Every structure is written in structure tokens, then in C-alpha cells.
Amino acid sequence: xxxxxxxxxxxxxxxxxxxxxxxxxxxxxxxxxxxxxxxxxxxxxxxxxxxxxxxxxxxxxxxxxxxxxxxxxxxxxxxxxxxxxxxxxxxxxxxxxxxxxxxxxxxxxxxxxxxxxxxxxxxxxxxxxxxxxxxxxxxxxxxxxxxxxxxxxxxxxxxxxxxxxxxxxxxxxxxxxxxxxxxxxxxxxxxxxxxxxxxxxxxxxxxxxxxxxxxxxxxxxxxxxxxxxxxxxxxxxxxxxxxxxxxxxxxxxxxxxxxxxxxxxxxxxxxxxxxxxxxxxxxxxxxxx
Amino acid sequence: xxxxxxxxxxxxxxxxxxxxxxxxxxxxxxxxxxxxxxxxxxxxxxxxxxxxxxxxxxxxxxxxxxxxxxxxxxxxxxxxxxxxxxxxxxxxxxxxxxxxxxxxxxxxxxxxxxxxxxxxxxxxxxxxxxxxxxxxxxxxxxxxxxxxxxxxxxxxxxxxxxxxxxxxxxxxxxxxxxxxxxxxxxxxxxxxxxxxxxxxxxxxxxxxxxxxxxxxxxxxxxxxxxxxxxxxxxxxxxxxxxxxxxxxxxxxxxxxxxxxxxxxxxxxxxxxxxxxxxxxxxxxxxx
Numbered sequence: 215x216x217x218x219x220x221x222x223x224x225x226x227x228x229x230x231x232x233x234x235x236x237x238x239x240x241x242x243x244x245x246x247x248x249x250x251x252x253x254x255x256x257x258x259x260x261x262x263x264x265x266x267x268x269x270x271x272x273x274x275x276x277x278x279x280x281x282x283x284x285x286x287x288x289x290x291x292x293x294x295x296x297x298x299x300x301x302x303x304x305x306x307x308x309x310x311x312x313x314x315x316x317x318x319x320x321x322x323x324x325x326x327x328x329x330x331x332x333x334x335x336x337x338x339x340x341x342x343x344x345x346x347x348x349x350x351x352x353x354x355x356x357x358x359x360x361x362x363x364x365x366x367x368x369x370x371x372x373x374x375x376x377x378x379x380x381x382x383x384x385x386x387x388x389x390x391x392x393x394x395x396x397x398x399x400x401x402x403x404x405x406x407x408x409x410x411x412x413x414x415x416x417x418x419x420x421x422x423x424x425x426x427x428x429x430x431x432x433x434x435x436x437x438x439x440x441x442x443x444x445x446x447x448x449x450x451x452x453x454x455x456x457x458x459x460x461x462x463x464x465x466x467x468x469x470x471x472x473x474x475x476x477x478x479x480x481x482x483x484x485x486x487x488x489x490x491x492x493x494x495x496x497x498x499x500x501x502x503x
Numbered sequence: 504x505x506x507x508x509x510x511x512x513x514x515x516x517x518x519x520x521x522x523x524x525x526x527x528x529x530x531x532x533x534x535x536x537x538x539x540x541x542x543x544x545x546x547x548x549x550x551x552x553x554x555x556x557x558x559x560x561x562x563x564x565x566x567x568x569x570x571x572x573x574x575x576x577x578x579x580x581x582x583x584x585x586x587x588x589x590x591x592x593x594x595x596x597x598x599x600x601x602x603x604x605x606x607x608x609x610x611x612x613x614x615x616x617x618x619x620x621x622x623x624x625x626x627x628x629x630x631x632x633x634x635x636x637x638x639x640x641x642x643x644x645x646x647x648x649x650x651x652x653x654x655x656x657x658x659x660x661x662x663x664x665x666x667x668x669x670x671x672x673x674x675x676x677x678x679x680x681x682x683x684x685x686x687x688x689x690x691x692x693x694x695x696x697x698x699x700x701x702x703x704x705x706x707x708x709x710x711x712x713x714x715x716x717x718x719x720x721x722x723x724x725x726x727x728x729x730x731x732x733x734x735x736x737x738x739x740x741x742x743x744x745x746x747x748x749x750x751x752x753x754x755x756x757x758x759x760x761x762x763x764x765x766x767x768x769x770x771x772x773x774x775x776x777x778x779x780x781x782x783x784x785x786x787x788x789x790x
Binding site for chain 1: 509513516517521524525528529530531534535536539541542588592593595596597599609612614615616617619620621622623624628630631653654657682683707711712713714717739746748760763766768770773774777778
């Protein structure tokens with residue numbers, strides 16, 4: 215009887231161990247699949263030509279597969295979104311964590327979680343019908359579907375993550391720090407920006423990195439507002455991101471073109487892994503302190 | 504503020520920073536309000552009974568989104584059915600069974616990595632793994648979403664398992680219960696709140712997902728019941744919105760706005776549900 219029970223316990227332990235390892239299995243599976251399907255095209259095209267080539271003509275008679283435009287567009291687009299999104303997000307987080315009266319705070323916080331929950335296609339749709347014509351009229355350019363509209367949409371989309379993580383970091387600052395600063399004669403605003411914010415800098419850095427990850431990985435909203443032409447990035451030109459390069463040709467691609475799309479996904483995945491490592495670094499440093 | 508002895512420069516700095524903080528918060532709220540207002544004003548008049556109760560007909564030239572609504576419901580149900588046991592099981596392993604600290608760290612690192620991967624990559628891998636082996640269908644989409652939502656469910660279940668007091672477990676062990684019995688009768692009932700929260704969060708994510716579904720679940724607008732639906736390709740509401748937004752045919756733009764309004768309303772409902780569930784469980788655990 216007891217032996218039987220012990221056996222049963224061992225089996226159940228094993229089942230739970232397996233369930234716990236599913237996550238690890240998924241990550242390994244994704245990595246292996248992306249590497250295996252991404253490598254052949256890079257080998258055929260050549261790593262340098264692939265990464266640094268500046269023309270993408272996948273369906274031409276003599277196709278060329280250079281993804282430098284996509285890489286630069288993704289980098290510029292993300293940088294632009296961070297440039298707009300981080301200051302607004304950080305200042306709004308200071309307001310939420312330190313300044314807001316409780317009632318106002320509840321309202322603003324629900325607005326933030328609503329922004330986080332809106333599907334990316336809805337951002338894309340509104341961007342397509344409000345932002346794109348708006349930019350065309352405002353800057354007198356022939357087509358508003360451009361890097362700039364993608365940057366604006368991305369900046370709005372990363373706001374909630376930046377605000378939420380920064381608020382958590384700012385609220386975790388020990389109140390002794392702030393009390394000491396106030397006792398030394400600093401006003402409350404000076405305390406928040408010169409004491410609380412530097413004390414929470416790891417958490418705020420994590421918020422920025424999280425925003426970078428969100429921005430570089432967004433596909434659908436960007437696809438709907440950026441015009442989707444493989445140009446070298448410029449603010450008012452139609453551009454294509456790493457994510458949209460994969461999404462826009464996948465449906466009809468074949469042969470080397472399809473394999474090259476997998477290679478683009480591999481490049482994107484490497485970017486994401488790098489960003490994750492940075493995120494972990496900042497979060498761990500925060501925890502240790 | 505408190506006294507007038509501080510210099511004008513400092514006063515200016517304080518005013519400026521305070522103003523910028525308020526302005527940023529106002530911008531955030533303003534954008535949210537504008538999005539809700541714009542989408543609802545443009546979309547709600549287009550949400551007609553005919554639209555939500557019929558299917559797309561090329562013969563009559565009418566657009567109906569009933570299949571897309573049903574597909575969304577099917578894919579949410581299927582994903583949750585699969586992801587719940589996996590995620591809760593993993594959480595139970597991590598909090599109750601795991602002895603090896605390094606293994607726990609590896610699993611948690613994997614979960615973090617998984618939650619940072621963009622949905623287009625999930626879509627691509629889901630296409631290679633599922634859609635290319637048994638065809639693009641709702642089940643392939645649901646399986647892709649399972650991988651995507653695993654970290655969320657695992658994390659919320661783990662958080663709520665940690666709130667089950669250690670003394671409950673010790674009491675059960677002291678009465679002679681085996682490990683499995685303790686997990687089943689003491690620990691599992693304690694993590695109901697985490698499971699409910701995880702379900703709400705995942706449902707919200709699935710509702711808004713499009714990039715991961717485009718190449719796995721397909722783009723068809725056919726009317727199916729649950730089981731035949733799982734085996735055949737179908738567009739969810741978000742995918743349908745994307746398709747209609749690019750289609751030039753008459754009525755397509757109106758349909759995409761109607762879908763956007765429906766999605767916006769559902770997002771509001773899900774946010775409200777998450778907030779209410781959080782408050783309810785907090786109150787209960789405080790007792």
C-alpha cells in the first residue's frame with residue numbers, strides 16, 4: 215500500500231516537472247526552428263550582403279536580398295518612439311507615483327491600462343485614418359504613410375509599459391530617502407526629480423528597455439501606417455520594418471525569398487534576445503539593491 | 504512653495520517640472536479618451552444587427568462578422584482550455600515541488616524570454632510548427648497562442664500560490680496527507696484567484712492578437728460550430744479588421760470601424776473585469 219502510494223507520488227512529481235519544463239521546451243523549440251530555417255538563406259546570400267545590402271528586391275528577375283533598410287528602419291523607428299515616449303511616460307509616472315491625488319490617480323491609471331489593452335490593429339486603423347492624412351496635410355508631403363507616422367503610433371503604444379514599470383520603480387523608493395531630502399530643505403518636486411528618480415534609475419532603465427522591446431516587435435499597427443515600401447529610412451518616406459518585412463511577403467513567398475524572410479525573423483529574434491538580456495540585467499540589479 | 508525664501512530659479516524649476524508632469528499625464532489621458540471617442544463615434548453607428556448576425560456574402564455584396572465573432576470565442580476557449588493546465592501545473596511545480604534552485608531559475612528565465620518575444624515571431628514559428636504540419640486552422644492558431652500566453656498564466660498562478668499560508672500545508676502534512684493530496688485539496692483551491700486573473704489577462708491578449716494568427720489560423724470567414732471550427736481556417740475579429748481595412752470594396756471600411764468599436768467595448772469590459780477581480784480577491788484574502 216505504502217509502496218504504491220510512493221510510486222504514485224513519484225509519478226505525479228514527474229508530471230509536474232514535465233509541465234514546468236514546457237516553457238523551457240517552447241523557448242528551445244522557437245530558437246532551434248528560427249536558427250534552422252534562418253541559416254540557409256544567409257549562407258546562400260552571404261552574411262555581409264544580407265545584413266549590409268541596401269536593396270531589397272525579392273521578386274525581381276535578379277533578386278537582391280539586402281535587409282539594411284529594414285534594420286535601420288527598425289532602429290530609427292524604435293529610437294524615435296523612445297525619444298517621444300520616454301519623456302512623456304516618465305513624467306506621467308512621476309505624476310502618478312508622487313503628485314496625483316488618489317481619485318485622479320485611479321482615473322489616469324485606468325486610462326493607462328486601457329491604452330495597454332487596445333488591440334494593435336485598432337491603433338493601426340486610427341493611425342491610418344487620422345494620423346496619415348494629418349501628416350500629409352501638415353507637412354505637405356505626397357503620402358502621409360511614413361516613418362514619422364509609425365514613430366508616433368509606436369510612441370503611444372509603448373507609453374503604458376513605460377508608465378507602469380516606472381511607477382512601480384518610483385513607488386519602491388524608500389521614504390527615508392525622500393524624508394532626508396525634504397528635511398535638508400529641498401522642496402517636494404526637487405526631491406522627486408533629484409532623489410527619487412535617481413534612486414529608481416534601474417527600474418526606469420528597465421522601463422525604457424521594455425519599451426524598446428515592444429516597439430521593435432510591433433508588426434500590425436506599423437504595417438498599417440508606414441506604407442511598407444523597402445526604402446532606406448527617412449522621416450517622410452514610406453518604409454518597411456523588420457517585423458513588417460516578414461509579415462508582408464509571407465503570404466505569397468516561396469523558395470529563397472521565403473527562406474530570406476525566415477532569416478529576417480532570425481535577425482529580429484537576436485535583437486529581442488539582446489533586449490531581454492539587458493532587461494534582466496536592470497531588473498536583477500534593482501532586486502539586489 | 505512652503506516659504507518665500509527660495510530663489511526664483513528654483514521656483515521656476517519647480518513650476519516647470521510640475522507643469523510638465525501634469526501635461527504628460529494629461530497627454531496620456533487625452534490620447535486614451537480620443538481613441539475611445541473616435542472609435543466609438545465612428546464605429547457604433549455601423550454596428551447593426553445585420554452585421555453581427557450574418558456572414559460575409561460575395562453574392563449579395565454584404566458584410567457580416569458573425570463567423571469572426573464565433574472564431575474569436577472558439578479560439579479564446581480552446582487556448583484557455585490548453586494553457587490553463589500547462590500554466591497552473593508549471594506554477595505548482597515551481598512553488599510546491601521544485602528543489603533545485605538552478606532549474607527554477609532556468610524555467611523563470613525561459614518564461615521571461617517567452618513573454619518578450621514579439622507576436623510576429625510566434626506567428627512564424629506557429630506556422631512552421633503547426634500550420635505547415637496539419638494545415639492552417641483555428642487549432643493551429645490556438646496552439647500558437649498557448650505558447651504566447653503560457654508565461655502570463657504561469658506568473659499569475661505562481662503569485663497566488665505564494666499567498667497560500669505555509670501553515671495550511673504543514674497542517675495537512677501533519678494530519679498524514681501525502682504531497683499530491685495536499686496540492687489537490689489545500690494548494691489548488693488557494694490559487695483560484697490567480698487562475699481567474701490569468702484567464703482574464705489571457706483573454707484580453709488573445710482578443711487583441713493579430714500578427715500571430717494571420718499565418719496560423721487563416722483568413723476565412725466561414726460559419727462553423729466549435730469542433731469543425733477548430734479544424735478549419737478562420738479569421739478572428741482583429742484579423743478581420745485588418746483585412747477589411749485594406750479592402751477597397753464598399754462597406755469594408757464601415758465594417759472595420761464596427762469591429763474596432765466592438766473590440767474597444769470588449770477591451771473596456773475586460774479591463775473592468777480584471778480590476779473588479781483584483782479588488783474582490785484582495786478583499787477576500789484580507790479576511
